[in-house]
Amino acid sequence: MSVAPLVVALVQVTVAVAFAPLVVGVTRQTRARLEGRVGPGVLQPARDLRKLLAKTPLRAAGTSPVTVVAPVVLLTSSLLLAALVPLVAALPLSLVPGDLFVAVSVLLLGTVAIALLGLDAGSAFGGMGSSRHMTISALVEPTVLVSVYALSIPVGSSALALIVAARRDHPASIASPAGVLAVVALVIVVIAETGRLPIDNPSTHLELTMIHEAMELEQSGRDLAWVDLASWLRLSVLLGLVGNLVLPWGVAGSAGFGPVLLGALALAGKLALLAVLLAAAEVAMAKLRLFRVPELLAGSFVLAFLAVTASYLVA
Amino acid sequence: MNPVAWGLLAQVVLAVCAVASALATRGHVRNVLAGSACAGVAGAGAVTGMSVLAGGTVAVQVTTALPVPPMVLAPDRLGGLLMLLVGAVGVIASVYAIGYVHGASASRTQWAALALFLLGMQLVPAAGDVVAFLLAWELMAAASTVLVLAEHAHRHTVRHAAVWYAVMTHLSFVLILAGFAALSAAGGSTSFAALAGTGTAGAGATVAFVLLTVGFAAKAGLVPLHVWLPRAHPEAPSHASALMSAAMVSLGAYGILLVGVRLMPDAPTWWAVLLIALGAGSAVYGILHAGVATDLKRLLAYSTSENLGLVVAAIGLAMLLRTHHVPGAASAAIVAALLLLVSHAAFKATLFLGAGAVLRATGERDLDRMGGLVHTMPWTAATFGVGSLGAASLPVTGGFVAEWTLLQALIHGVRPADRVVAVVVPLTLGLIALTAGLALVTFVKAFGIAFLARARSAAVLGAREAPWSMRVPMVLGALGVLALGLLPGPVAAAAASAVGAEGARVAGLGGVELTGVGAVLSPAALVGLGAVVALPALVLVLALARQRPATADVLAWGCGGVRTSPRMQYNATSYAEPVMRIFNDALQPSRDVVVTHLAESTYHAERVRFSQRVDDVVEARLFRPLVAAADALAERARRVQNGSINRYLGFSFTALVAVLLVVAG
Amino acid sequence: MSTPGSAATQLIALAAGALLVTSVLLVWRRDLSAQVRLLTLQGVSLAVLAATIGLSGPGSARAELLLVALLVLLLRAWLLPWVLGRRLRAGVAAGDAAREDGARLNPTASLVLVALLTTVAYLVSRPISEGVAADGVGISGPAAFAVPVGVAMVLIGFLLLVGRSRAMSQLIGFLVLDNGIATVAFLTAAGVPFAVELGVSSDVLLVVLILAVLSRRIHAQVGSTALDSMTELKG
């Protein structure tokens, strides 16, 4: 495979790793401000990370190697995701398609890792969180694939890079009913996958309401650092993807230094915007009861399916 | 005499040797001798399959006492692929059996049946005409029934399972027989070579197709003819379950391929839609039941009918797309079907062997009583984990590549102008995606509950790792799963050539390129990329680990440090509870909660018992009423035969008058 | 040869009529000994029929047919009724019923049925009569008009078998059926070859003897020859 896209991919990864804590920081800070608190500042997540890395991890007795390996696997999957999704530049890798199915599978690999992590300690909460998390990601899967199908119809390919490029070159297709519906569906998916409101409350401290947090109850020190970083990466990468789908401008079409830099800056802008929007939305929203979640996801599936039918009209 | 002929001969001879050694020897010697002979049979099958795939052909004729054309053994490439698949599974299952069998499952009958079962399964894809096909088919059916019966003296459930299995498998035979009869009547011959390309117009062909499809669907365990699967698999010894679930059901799919691709290629749209509906329906139904199952082998059985459902759906998709002139995507779909078949064989064999090892070590099939086995049985845990990854079609396993191929076919099969395709394809996509998602839950549950956390019953604490003779096959199976996932190119190319489709070829690093749709996937490259991006993190991890090792003896979080008892863990039932609740209407579980209150106050419960059973809806709503109706009818018929000679003479008298009126009229 | 209205034809008609009447009476009467007597009469008229056909037939077959007639007379008019009568008396002496009671059909219904069956017989034996009369070889042509009588006897015999509930009356029914077949044989083909006829007769005799023996044993074992007591084997 040619080297340029590979380099770009690595650049993307580093950019994503750099941005991820900031994105989370921005959301938390915005929430704090909207809720009338001062807030810890945008850099707090980064500081937390540093502190955690310096701490000795504690592991529950009777845990298996899974507890050791899972956080790293989770992190790897997130990093790989960052490499596959077009964030800074839309350059398809020759042998590894930036196919959304591949991306989702990589994502799910991480999901499975954290689900097993939750089970490993043998505490009731871990199992609870893992079960709920897996159920939700199972229900999310149809929406993802159908919406990608809808997006790929006009392009004739399921490679994300090509889809984004196509939308950048023909902005008309962004506003097309198919595109809009598909993106909305995707947004819901992203919220579900990253455990944000209204599906999961990332800032809860009540075990019984936890989904994502419940699985990392047992983690501490660097283990927790990897898990946190990984989930932040997920959030920012998926937000970045949505951003590039909605506002594809600035995404680099070639591997030159200029375009990539521009792309990175554009990405920063989009991420900041989306983070603020997300926080604002979360403030305005209450958490859904767990067993109303399927309704939401069914709704998103319907949107995606409508997107498909709509795409037939335009295509 | 060419290699293929030699291979066929070797299979028969070795099978005879296996039966002989099973009958002649006893004890451990029998296990070793017969086991290796069985492995030999399977190996010969695998080699034969390879040489057929390599282009070898042969037509062995076996004459019968009847004035019909002689039976023919003439495997084509597709048959070769299946022979290879069955043979490979057979080898590891036979070796595994040497260490696994004990008590009833080590009897001479069981070993002989195993050998004949393998032979039958390898002759089915070799058959070149109807009679030979049916012969091998019935040999397979009879032998497998014997295998299911192994434990009949110990559990009453075995008998019912075996009767269900025997009747369902005979139903399948009867349908296939009728279907082939209709087909040969329409095509005017009984040899597949002559029947190939039979016109699909006319009632004869339609009847034949429907009968054959349903018959093969019954063998492939598709809903609603799957009822034998969840009954037979848990009762059979695990090596037999592995063979039945990984190899035998694949032959059902082979039958559908034979009919839909080789014999009657240009299928009408509704045939294809029928197959897709059948397949997608079974996939969702199967995975739902697998998701809520707590018996490990029952779970695996339902997942079998899920995977075969995906295969058949892919076949139907290929037929649909070919009929609607999307050749590229069609060839991708057919390749996907074969990849699914192969990878399913690999991971399902691994999983059943793992389940067998657990059963052997703990005597448990019930997930709710397992846990923590990763500490006592690391090898089994590792192989079962890899198998689960495959079943969840995650990278980097064969299941992942297969599902990717299928989705490529779906995405590139888009034809907005064509209404049928426009409706069918996205619906199929949605169903397949849902299946994939639920498969994820199912196998996280299976692995996580069985092997992680803490033991939920005493039996599990004393578990011992399986002996080497069982470990090696399990490891081989796991390696197979990974190999299919890392280097799918050659397999895909072979699959494409097997169905004569220019669908796939090898692309860089053993990756697969779907020429039809111009998509490339090189899992090896993906792994490489992953390694590159993960490298810094790994380095950091190792550095920190050396600098500051973890302390691994703290209490798990119990809301304030109370050490939770193992009974407070999530178990399989509770893990599946959300799925159960969401799909309540489809699964219709029967729950009951018994609350015993304290004597002092009815506000405090002393004990709460919760029990839940999930019956197979199809069995309860379709088959049981059917059986009951038949029995009621039979009871009424018995009353007609009431022993009065006058009535009997009355029958004859009526017949006489009737005949007189007929002949004189 | 003989034309309709000739003495031979008259005689054939007479014998046929007698056969039919006796069969009807057999359905009517309930008293078993009376039935046995009727059976004798039937045997005689059957013999007469055979003899007539023999006499009016071509010279070649004459001797053989007369011999057959004699055989019929011996067997059906004397031996079989004698066996039956003996068995019947023995049964009655041993306390078995002497009348046909508890029959499935009451007399009226059975007589109506007889009428029905006779019409059926006339209907269905049309092809037979025509087939035989097609080319009048020997006597069979003119005699063919009586064939329906034979068929009617077969059906009536069967009716007796179906409708009667005593071992003995089933025997009688069987014999009527057999007489009917013999009648048809004589009327259509002037009897079967002598060897076969001999075999047939001995078979009939043996069957009757066996049934007689069986009914004795049954009476000894079960205490009655009512068929209703013999419905142990069901399903």
Add this chain to the structure above:
Amino acid sequence: MTAILLLPPLAALLIGAGAASPASALFTRLSGVLTSAVLLAGGLALLAHRGPTPTLGGDLLRADPLSALMLAIVGAVGLTATWAGAAPRPGPDERRPATRAERRYAALVALFLGAMAIAVTTDNLGVLWVAVEATTIATAFLVGHRGGPRSLEAAWKYVVLGSVGIAIALLGTVLLYAASRSAGEATLSWTRLVSGELPLDHGLVRVAVGLAVLGFATKAGLAPMHSWLPDAHSQAPAPVSGLMSGVLLAVAFYAVLRIRSIADVVLGPGLVRGLLLAAGLGSLTVAAALILRQRDHKRMLAYSSIEHMGVLAIGAAVGGPVALAAVLLHLIGHGLAKASLFVVAGRMLAAEGTTTIAEVRGLLARRPDLAVPLVVGMTALLGFPPFALFFSEVAIVLAGWRAGLGWAMALTVALLLAVVAGLVRATAAMVLGPAHDDPPGDGGAATAAARAAGRPAEGHGSDRGPTTPLVLALGVTAVIGFVAFPVGPVLARAAAVLGLA
């Protein structure tokens, strides 16, 4: 060659007379085996014979390939039943002359076999009829052999229903004779009737054929004239049941086949095909309905005989070389398997003291010597490979569908499925399960007692016996389907005799 024609009946007669004499108990015991052996030898010799068809006494005895094959079948099945059913050799201490009952039994069996030999080797339909009827007489006392009200009842039903049915066949035969007579040549010779040279009157032949088929179908146990069969088979001593099921039914069906080819020549296939299809499907329905909830395993076997007769009838209705050859193969396979199974059933009755399915449990664990042949025989009956019935059934269905009888074949396989379900369920119930599992039901106590005493329940013969004949019979059934030579040509030539239409 003509001597061989005469040999079987004469041998049967002499051996029968010898068996009846109180001279030697051993001879009495082995008479049945001897007779069957002679029949088998004669049949094989005639099969091996090439050249002109041997005849004797004009049209009295004649052995075309079909007759030879049937003679061999009668011999083989008879050998299985009599050999396997022979009472175990008495120990030196209990050596005694044969009782009167034993002698009568042996003589009747010999007589029965002799009559069968005549029936299959005669060319004269009248003689055929006489011979078949003679078997009724011979078997009447065999059915009633055990005495007791039940077997007497069975015997009565058997004789009455059988004789009435066969009488109808006589009427048909007579009418055939009449037809030939008015066609200018009074004959009952089958070869003449099928020669097609006689201008037979169609209407008359229609009636004649219809009645003859009906009559012989009664003996062949085809519905709705089947009612005598389950009673007779379940009450007769096991070997006799085997003989009736494997030989009597086969020979009666052979008569039907002969009549069928006459109809083919004179009228074309239409009429008989209709009759046979109706009878065949009817029999399958009856068998399926009554096997599904059958409580008695000997009756179950009897109904399975009805089922196989139905399959044969359907095969005959299909016609054509393939189907007819398949029918003959089916006759062989069914005869051998069924004879073995009835013998096994007899031993089970002796061992368990009951024929009630619900009271027999865990046979495989307790009595493998009974269970294994039972299971193997059942596998053969259900038409699993490698047994002959697999080939015959598959061939019949294929041929039938190609003959345009698809609907009938679909119905057939559906009914066969029901039969299989019933048989499998019952067999599994009897054979499988743990050894010590006290059977439910009131009869259980007696059975348990008999088992505890370790000796068979009295009055049902012995629960042991020679295994060799069973192995031979089932082995032949298993391999014969593959034996292309000499079996293939034999079947083909025999079928050609029938298919000469």
